[in-house]
Amino acid sequence: MSSPTLRDVAEAAGVHAATASRALNPATRGLVNADTARRVIKVAEQLGYRPNPIARGLKTSKSGTVGLVIPDLTNPLFPPIVRGIENVLEPAGYSGLIVNTDNDPGRERAQIEHLRSRQVEGLIVATARMEHPLLTQLHREGVVMVMVNRRPEGVDVPSITPDDAAGVDLAVRHLAELGHTRIAHVAGPPNTSTGVTRARAFRATVRDLGLDDNPALISTTSQWSEASGAAGLRRLLDDGVEFTAIVAGNDLIALGCYDVFYERDIRCPQDVSVIGFNDMPFLDKLRPPLTTIAIPHHQIGAEAARLLLDSIADPTRPARSVMLPLSLVVRGSTAPPAA
Amino acid sequence: MSSPTLRDVAEAAGVHAATASRALNPATRGLVNADTARRVIKVAEQLGYRPNPIARGLKTSKSGTVGLVIPDLTNPLFPPIVRGIENVLEPAGYSGLIVNTDNDPGRERAQIEHLRSRQVEGLIVATARMEHPLLTQLHREGVVMVMVNRRPEGVDVPSITPDDAAGVDLAVRHLAELGHTRIAHVAGPPNTSTGVTRARAFRATVRDLGLDDNPALISTTSQWSEASGAAGLRRLLDDGVEFTAIVAGNDLIALGCYDVFYERDIRCPQDVSVIGFNDMPFLDKLRPPLTTIAIPHHQIGAEAARLLLDSIADPTRPARSVMLPLSLVVRGSTAPPAA
DNA sequence: CTGAAAGCGCTAACAA
DNA sequence: TTGTTAGCGCTTTCAG
Numbered sequence: 001m002s003s004p005t006l007r008d009v010a011e012a013a014g015v016h017a018a019t020a021s022r023a024l025n026p027a028t029r030g031l032v033n034a035d036t037a038r039r040v041i042k043v044a045e046q047l048g049y050r051p052n053p054i055a056r057g058l059k060t061s062k063s064g065t066v067g068l069v070i071p072d073l074t075n076p077l078f079p080p081i082v083r084g085i086e087n088v089l090e091p092a093g094y095s096g097l098i099v100n101t102d103n104d105p106g107r108e109r110a111q112i113e114h115l116r117s118r119q120v121e122g123l124i125v126a127t128a129r130m131e132h133p134l135l136t137q138l139h140r141e142g143v144v145m146v147m148v149n150r151r152p153e154g155v156d157v158p159s160i161t162p163d164d165a166a167g168v169d170l171a172v173r174h175l176a177e178l179g180h181t182r183i184a185h186v187a188g189p190p191n192t193s194t195g196v197t198r199a200r201a202f203r204a205t206v207r208d209l210g211l212d213d214n215p216a217l218i219s220t221t222s223q224w225s226e227a228s229g230a231a232g233l234r235r236l237l238d239d240g241v242e243f244t245a246i247v248a249g250n251d252l253i254a255l256g257c258y259d260v261f262y263e264r265d266i267r268c269p270q271d272v273s274v275i276g277f278n279d280m281p282f283l284d285k286l287r288p289p290l291t292t293i294a295i296p297h298h299q300i301g302a303e304a305a306r307l308l309l310d311s312i313a314d315p316t317r318p319a320r321s322v323m324l325p326l327s328l329v330v331r332g333s334t335a336p337p338a339a
Numbered sequence: 340m341s342s343p344t345l346r347d348v349a350e351a352a353g354v355h356a357a358t359a360s361r362a363l364n365p366a367t368r369g370l371v372n373a374d375t376a377r378r379v380i381k382v383a384e385q386l387g388y389r390p391n392p393i394a395r396g397l398k399t400s401k402s403g404t405v406g407l408v409i410p411d412l413t414n415p416l417f418p419p420i421v422r423g424i425e426n427v428l429e430p431a432g433y434s435g436l437i438v439n440t441d442n443d444p445g446r447e448r449a450q451i452e453h454l455r456s457r458q459v460e461g462l463i464v465a466t467a468r469m470e471h472p473l474l475t476q477l478h479r480e481g482v483v484m485v486m487v488n489r490r491p492e493g494v495d496v497p498s499i500t501p502d503d504a505a506g507v508d509l510a511v512r513h514l515a516e517l518g519h520t521r522i523a524h525v526a527g528p529p530n531t532s533t534g535v536t537r538a539r540a541f542r543a544t545v546r547d548l549g550l551d552d553n554p555a556l557i558s559t560t561s562q563w564s565e566a567s568g569a570a571g572l573r574r575l576l577d578d579g580v581e582f583t584a585i586v587a588g589n590d591l592i593a594l595g596c597y598d599v600f601y602e603r604d605i606r607c608p609q610d611v612s613v614i615g616f617n618d619m620p621f622l623d624k625l626r627p628p629l630t631t632i633a634i635p636h637h638q639i640g641a642e643a644a645r646l647l648l649d650s651i652a653d654p655t656r657p658a659r660s661v662m663l664p665l666s667l668v669v670r671g672s673t674a675p676p677a678a
Numbered sequence: 679c680t681g682a683a684a685g686c687g688c689t690a691a692c693a694a
Numbered sequence: 695t696t697g698t699t700a701g702c703g704c705t706t707t708c709a710g
Contacts, residue, residue, distance in 0.1 A: 005703055016681050021705060028705090033679060050456045054393055054402065055703035058686045061341075063393065074419055076620070079412045083439065095457070098437055100422065117389040118434070255624055281415070285594055287626030344687055355697050360689060367689090372695060394687030397702045681710080686703105693698075 004047040013043040020044075024051065057119065066308060067115035068098045069108065069125045075224075075252070076280040077297070078126065081148060084301020085124060092309055094121075101127050103223070109134055116143070122308045128152045128159075129191045144311045148304045150193045151321070158311065158319040160304040162295040164194055165201035167326040171247045171275045171293055172205040174328055179336045180245040180273065184217045186232040186257065188224050188249030195220075198249055198277070216241045221253060229256025237264065244272060244337035251276035251283060254290055254333075269335035279329055288332035296324050343386040352382040359383075363390065396458065405647060406454035407437045408447065408464045414563075414591070415619040416636070417465065420487060423640020424463060431648055433460075440466050442562075448473055455482070461647045467491045467498075468530045483650045487643045489532045490660070497650065497658045499643040501634040503533055504540035506665040510586045510614045510632055511544040513667055518675045519584040519612065523556045525571040525596065527563050527588030534559075537588055537616070555580045560592060568595025576603065583611060583676035590615035590622060593629055593672075608674035618668055627671035635663050 010020035015036060022028040023040035032040075043049075057063045068085060070078050082098065089096055097115060101108035108127055112134070115123065123145035128135060132152040138145065139155050147159035175183050185202045188195035199218060206213045219236045221228040229252060236243070237260070248254035254276035261268050268274055268288055276283065279294035303322055311317055349359035354375060361367040362379035371379075382388075396402045407424060409417050421437065428435055436454055440447035447466055451473070454462065462484035467474060471491040477484065478494050486498035514522050524541045527534030538557060545552045558575045560567040568591060575582070576599070587593035593615035600607050607613055607627055615622065618633035642661055650656055 006705095007703080017703090018682080018705075019680055022680090025705085031679070036679085050452070052458065052703055053456060054396055054458055055686090056705075057393055058397055058688090058703080059705045061686070073412075073421060074620070076415060079418060082412060086439070095436065095453070097434060100425070113389070114434070117392060119391065119393055255621070258624060281413070282594070282621060282625075285597055285626065286621075286624050287628075289626075345689095346687080356687090357689075357698080358696055361696090364689085370695075375695080391687055394702090395689075397687080397704090398689045400702070679710105682708085684705105684707085686705090688702090689700100691698105691700090694696085 003052075004049045006049070006051070009040065009044045009047055009049050012047060013040045015040060024049075061119070063119040063121060064094050065097050065118065065120050066094055066122045066124060066305075066312075067112070067118075067120040068096045069112060069115070069123060069127050070098060070100055071103045071127050072100050073098065076282075077149075077250075077278050080297035081126070081301040081304075084298035084303075085305040086301075087298075088302045088305035088309070094309070096124075103127065105134065112138070122146075122312050124148055124304050124308055126150070128193065130193060130196065131191065142315070144308065144315055146304050146307045146311065148300055153193065156319050158307050159321045160300050160307065161193070161321075161323055162300065162326050163323040164197040165204075167277060167293040167295070168198045168201035168247060169205045170326065170328045171277070172202060172209065172211075174291070174330065175245045175247070175273060175275065175334060176209050176211060178245075178273065178334060180211075182212045182214075182217065182243040183245045183247060184219070184236055184241065184243040185247045186229055186236070186249055186253050187218055187220045188253065189222055189228075190220055192224070195224075195249060202247055214241070217243055221249065224250055224252055226252050226256040226259065229253030230259045231256070233257045233260045245334070246272060246274040248274055248276050251278045251280045251290065251292055254292070255286075258286070269333050270338060273334040273337070275334055284331060286333075291331045291334040292329050294327050294329045296326075300324055342391075343388045345388070345390070348379065348383045348386055348388045351386060352379045354379060363388075400458075402458040402460055403433050404436055404457065404459050405433055405461045405463060405644075405651075406451065406457075406459040407435045408451060408454075408462060408466050409437060409439055410442045410466050411439050412437065415621075416488075416589075416617055419636035420465070420640035420643075423637035423642075424644040425640075426637075427641045427644035427648070433648070435463070442466065444473065451477070461485075461651050463487055463643050463647055465489070467532065469532060469535065470530065481654070483647065483654055485643050485646045485650065487639055492532065495658050497646050498660045499639050499646065500532070500660075500662055501639065501665050502662040503536040504543075506616060506632040506634070507537045507540035507586065508544045509665065509667045510616070511541060511548065511550075513630070513669065514584045514586070514612060514614065514673060515548050515550060517584075517612065517673060519550075521551045521553075521556065521582040522584045522586060523558065523575055523580065523582040524586045525568055525575070525588055525592050526557055526559045527592065528561055528567075529559055531563070534563075534588060541586055553580070556582055560588065563589055563591055565591050565595040565598065568592030569598045570595070572596045572599045584673070585611060585613040587613055587615050590617045590619045590629065590631055593631070594625075597625065608672050609677060612673040612676070614673055623670060625672075630670045630673040631668050633666050633668045635665075639663055 010017040023037040099111035151159040187199040219232040221232040276292035349356040362376040438450040490498040526538040558571040560571040615631035
């Protein structure tokens with residue numbers, strides 16, 4: 001009825017379980033007579049033997065799993081990253097266990113706890129905040145992990161992030177070339193590295209280009225969400241600051257800006273241009289199609305997985321961090337300012 | 340260094356491992372002296388003991404995991420369903436292992452194989468095709484599973500699906516009420532239950548309402564994708580069939596229609612109305628905002644998980660299937676036909 | 679090159 | 695109520 005075990009195979013092949021084990025494992029196959037090995041393998045196949053990684057894991061204390069800690073799978077930024085991760089994990093014989101934290105530190109702690117009890121060999125973390133005691137603690141405990149997309153401050157862990165500064169630079173220059181001089185920034189939450197890096201880069205490029213660097217042109221949100229983006233833009237508008245273009249902290253925030261445009265009868269791009277960040281799916285179908293900075297989602301995931309696998313193989317390896325290049329995708333939400 | 344084991348706890352509490360086990364497991368706690376239990380629990384806490392489900396699983400042959408077989412996590416239909424699933428799984432002490440099949444039967448077989456070797460206790464399958472030998476075979480082998488969203492034909496497995504027929508009926512009636520009489524249908528692939536059920540319901544309602552039931556008004560796609568939807572609509576247009584509205588098989592297909600509208604300078608909704616199916620995220624931001632049929636994603640997932648858990652608990656339980664009600668979401672892509 | 683024996687961490691009879 | 699014993703399926707010394 002139930003699956004054949006190694007013992008069943010061994011018996012059927014007329015060898016000891018240990019021999020069967022050696023024959024079946026490519027790594028130890030050399031230790032066994034080639035003929036015997038062949039025979040065992042054939043029998044295993046005939047019986048439809050499937051090794052039980054759980055049992056193996058118990059012995060070797062390697063579960064063959066890694067945890068993927070995501071804020072919310074429903075955010076279109078993450079599925080492509082997850083795909084990238086799995087495309088690397090899978091051929092390496094690993095699988096990923098996905099958990100959602102909903103940006104709730106309590107939930108995050110519980111979920112990571114859960115992953116650890118499931119004996120994951122490492123963590124890919126997409127929920128890093130600047131101050132992140134939990135990550136610091138895990139790092140101290142020797143949990144191997146790599147950050148994707150964002151990274152905490154002051155913890156020496158490997159990370160794969162987009163080159164946020166370069167991306168924002170691209171965005172601001174694009175708007176400047178169109179002729180905008182008063183550009184606003186609806187910045188992401190300042191407790192995330194992406195939020196602060198992008199805001200900092202925004203100020204730097206604006207100054208570089210000699211544009212209006214009035215600090216009132218920057219509105220900071222508390223969440224990477226549509227609602228939060230809308231609130232951020234409303235604040236700017238209500239303060240009466242003048243601007244003709246917006247660099248949004250990410251696409252979701254840009255979508256929030258769209259909501260406010262609608263509310264307040266602002267035409268985009270005629271009255272105000274806006275540019276997003278991430279290039280999530282279906283942006284080309286928006287009204288207007290959103291100009292944005294594209295990040296290599298898939299590659300970010302793949303690199304992160306590779307890094308993690310490396311660290312698992314050699315936990316002493318120093319924290320290497322990678323920044324991936326971005327590109328500007330011009331669509332319909334940016335145009336020269338009204339004369 | 341490494342995590343404390345049950346034995347460590349037992350020793351520290353001055354009891355045998357078996358007693359510690361009983362004390363720590365709520366189900367068997369009754370078998371042990373209340374004081375002893377309390378003591379063991381306290382010690383466990385102090386030591387930061389985390390039970391090892393792998394070891395437990397080896398003994399009990401219950402892994403506490405179920406497989407989620409998804410075509411592609413990148414399709415926005417699925418993440419909310421997955422969230423629904425996990426919200427039920429988690430409190431029950433189960434976790435979900437997600438795999439993507441990319442609609443490739445070979446990959447699907449391999450992935451399910453992989454899940455089985457990881458000892459999943461059941462499968463939630465979102466990849467059902469009408470003819471699905473693999474599912475038939477798994478069912479015969481006694482693998483417990485439940486279908487979400489679509490179901491295979493002729494296999495007696497539990498399923499949770501939207502009420503496709505009712506949804507299409509809603510869609511057609513909405514268009515008819517607006518005054519449309521020649522309505523086209525860009526149908527999903529005929530190898531999926533959703534594709535055929537929706538197409539069948541379309542014909543039924545059209546006839547019921549006495550509208551033009553020319554079969555040439557139905558174009559069938561080979562994939563649930565934007566590209567495939569675009570191709571489907573192009574075929575209709577190239578054939579010169581006259582219509583003023585389209586019921587798209589799903590939202591992705593509707594997006595494909597948008598692409599063709601753009602290509603051929605068709606104004607939506609002035610020239611042609613279109614209505615989608617699923618209500619995936621951000622549809623309200625499209626140009627024009629897409630009218631669609633909303634399905635209860637989250638609830639579909641949650642129900643599926645509940646059903647699966649039930650079946651795991653009692654594998655003899657008969658296959659109960661559930662159809663969930665849908666609702667019409669009117670946005671800007673539908674309007675009365677041009678006079 | 680192969681077999682014997684032990685054990686990963688936990689639970690479930692069985693006995694006391 | 696608790697301890698003893700055995701074993702889930704596998705790998706890995708250690709002998710032979």
